[in-house]
Amino acid sequence: MTRGPDGSFDEFVRGRLPQLLAFARALTGSEHAAADLVQDALERCLPRWSKIATGNPDAYVRRVMVNRNISVWRLRRRESLTDVTPEVGYVDQSTDLDLWRAISRLPARQRAVVALRYYEDLSEAEIARVLGCSTGTVKSQASRALGKLHNLLTQEETPSGGRR
Numbered sequence: 001m002t003r004g005p006d007g008s009f010d011e012f013v014r015g016r017l018p019q020l021l022a023f024a025r026a027l028t029g030s031e032h033a034a035a036d037l038v039q040d041a042l043e044r045c046l047p048r049w050s051k052i053a054t055g056n057p058d059a060y061v062r063r064v065m066v067n068r069n070i071s072v073w074r075l076r077r078r079e080s081l082t083d084v085t086p087e088v089g090y091v092d093q094s095t096d097l098d099l100w101r102a103i104s105r106l107p108a109r110q111r112a113v114v115a116l117r118y119y120e121d122l123s124e125a126e127i128a129r130v131l132g133c134s135t136g137t138v139k140s141q142a143s144r145a146l147g148k149l150h151n152l153l154t155q156e157e158t159p160s161g162g163r164r
Helices: 009-028 031-052 057-077 097-104 108-119 124-131 135-155
Strands: none
Touching: 009 031, 009 057, 009 108, 031 057, 057 108, 057 124, 097 108, 097 135, 108 124, 108 135, 124 135
16 A cells, blocks of 8 residues: 555555556446545545544545445435436447456445455455455455355356357
């Protein structure tokens, strides 16, 4: 983590923004939603920054991002569908689109565990602290997520062994 000598918010954001955006993209599966999520989390942290900076601000901000992502996901679940076509967004061609599609189909908590474990490379204990749950819950969520990913990805294979 990069912080200035005084632990300033600006220094934290400058030093960690690329990693926060990458983590948010892993949570949301979208560049635009990731940018919104990071901005929202940082806005929520700014008023309490002097307290947050004395602990582990990186973990705190990630926790806020996970919680906000779950809240947004719950809110969207209540929205009604429309026949209006959404705007076409930018798709990063350098990523494995099949994997991102499969990850986006995971429940929010499992997606958070996968992102923290395999994208942020946190230990099970660190993930448990970020999510506010036990390490057993992290292990079971990771196991379920990997099983579901395996099923989703193998369903996309054709009988000849290739991908569609």
